Amino acid sequence: MRIGIISGNPKQDGLCQSIINAIKDGATKAGAEVDEIRLCDLDLKACQVCGDGWGMCARENRCSYGNDGFDDTLARIDQSNALVFASPVYWGEVSETLKIFLDRLRRCQYGPKGILRGKQTLIVASPGGSGNGLLSTLEQLDRFCRHTGATIFDYIGINRWNRDYKQVAAEAAAFAMASGRKNGDTV
Numbered sequence: 001m002r003i004g005i006i007s008g009n010p011k012q013d014g015l016c017q018s019i020i021n022a023i024k025d026g027a028t029k030a031g032a033e034v035d036e037i038r039l040c041d042l043d044l045k046a047c048q049v050c051g052d053g054w055g056m057c058a059r060e061n062r063c064s065y066g067n068d069g070f071d072d073t074l075a076r077i078d079q080s081n082a083l084v085f086a087s088p089v090y091w092g093e094v095s096e097t098l099k100i101f102l103d104r105l106r107r108c109q110y111g112p113k114g115i116l117r118g119k120q121t122l123i124v125a126s127p128g129g130s131g132n133g134l135l136s137t138l139e140q141l142d143r144f145c146r147h148t149g150a151t152i153f154d155y156i157g158i159n160r161w162n163r164d165y166k167q168v169a170a171e172a173a174a175f176a177m178a179s180g181r182k183n184g185d186t187v
C-alpha cells in the first residue's frame, strides 16, 4: 500500500504540518509507504486555459505545460493506492499552490480514465486564526473529488483549539485507510 499525500502547505512545521505528520505516522504504523508531495517546493504554473477553453487536457489526459513538475506529480499520484489532500485554509479556500494544481489535475483527470477514480481519499484542512473557512475549504476539496471520481474516505478539520484530539483522529484515519478500509465498510 502506498499513500500519496498531496500537500498545499508551504511551511515545514506548524499546525497543518503537525496533522500531516500524524497522518504519516498512522499510515506507516499500518505498514504503508508514504509519499509526501510538497507542491510549494515545486514551481507550478497556473492553468493557461488553452484553445477554446477545453485545450488538449480533456482529450489526452495531460497538460501542455506538464514539464514544470506537473507530470512527475501526476505519476506519483498514479503510483499511490490511496490519497490525502491537505492544506492550510487561506481566505476560506485551499492554499493558492494547491488550487493551481487541482485546477490542472481536474482538467486532465475528470473523465472515465482518470487516475483518481475510485481511489480512497482523505481530505484535510487546517484553519488558523479565526477558524473560519473550514467548511468552504473542505467543500472545495469535496467538489474536486466528485469531479474526478476520487472516493472520499473522510474529512478532517483541525484548528488551534482541537488539535490534540484531531491529531489522534487523523492518525487513526490514516491507519484505517492504509490498512485497506474503504468508504462504506462497516466497522
Ligand SMILES: Cc1cc2nc3c(=O)[nH]c(=O)nc-3n(C[C@H](O)[C@H](O)[C@H](O)COP(=O)(O)O)c2cc1C
Pocket: 011, 013, 014, 015, 016, 017, 088, 089, 090, 091, 092, 093, 126, 127, 128, 129, 130, 131, 132, 133
Ligand atoms: C494568506 C492567509 C490567509 C488565511 N486565511 C485564513 C482563513 O480564512 N481562516 C482561518 O481560520 N485562518 C486563515 N489563515 C491562517 C492559516 O489557516 C493557518 O496558517 C493555518 O491554520 C495553518 O497553521 P500553520 O500555518 O501553523 O500550519 C490564513 C493564513 C494566511 C497566510
